[in-house]
Amino acid sequence: MTGPISLRRPVEDDHPRLIGQVDDWWGGRKLHQILPRLWFQHFAGTSWVAEDEGGHLVGFLVGFVSPDHPDEAYVHMIATSPNHRKAGLGRMLYERFFEDMKARGVRRVKAITWPGNRVSVGFHRSMGFTPDDGPGTQNLYGTPAYPDYDADGDDRVVFSRDL
Numbered sequence: 001m002t003g004p005i006s007l008r009r010p011v012e013d014d015h016p017r018l019i020g021q022v023d024d025w026w027g028g029r030k031l032h033q034i035l036p037r038l039w040f041q042h043f044a045g046t047s048w049v050a051e052d053e054g055g056h057l058v059g060f061l062v063g064f065v066s067p068d069h070p071d072e073a074y075v076h077m078i079a080t081s082p083n084h085r086k087a088g089l090g091r092m093l094y095e096r097f098f099e100d101m102k103a104r105g106v107r108r109v110k111a112i113t114w115p116g117n118r119v120s121v122g123f124h125r126s127m128g129f130t131p132d133d134g135p136g137t138q139n140l141y142g143t144p145a146y147p148d149y150d151a152d153g154d155d156r157v158v159f160s161r162d163l
């Protein structure tokens, strides 16, 4: 880690500060399209942002407790600044989320990713997630995944981790 990093709940003003950076954090993919302001309005109480000593945003996790399955939480997005990778920050965000969810009675965390995102697949495996590998899955890019899960061509790995 390059310096002390602190975690706090997001506020709505974090959205414009973060949104201009996220495509860059995802290597140029237009991921800002799936991070609308609503995440910072309605899910701040179950999400986290990471700040460096200078108050710069260097990571975030947006997630929630499933309204339909209260023993389950879902992580929609997690990312860290390219300047702070491989230094434990992604782990710190997930561990804080796990701790928080456990205290609320959640027993399982789910996260979905694209099988071609090898960084995300490796990261989630390191964080103790396992991919669904039952009926309907195929080996895609070396990972069990559901073809056409979200739409034609939108294959997805469905990861779960028990708390």
Ligand SMILES: CC(C)(COP(=O)(O)OP(=O)(O)OC[C@H]1O[C@@H](n2cnc3c(N)ncnc32)[C@H](O)[C@@H]1OP(=O)(O)O)[C@@H](O)C(=O)NCCC(=O)NCCS
Pocket: 025, 026, 076, 077, 078, 079, 080, 081, 084, 085, 086, 087, 088, 089, 090, 091, 092, 113, 117, 118, 119, 120, 122, 123, 124, 126, 127
């Ligand atoms: C995925 C991401 C959040 C990881 O963040 P990070 O701060 O580098 O993660 P950490 O340093 O805390 O690493 C945590 C674990 O994941 C593993 N990991 C991190 N990057 C990895 C990579 N590129 N390939 C394989 N494993 C990786 C680490 O080895 C570590 O395991 P360990 O603690 O057992 O040694 C970051 O690379 C990122 O923001 N990527 C772009 C956004 C993205 O793809 N997000 C995930 C999908 S929503």
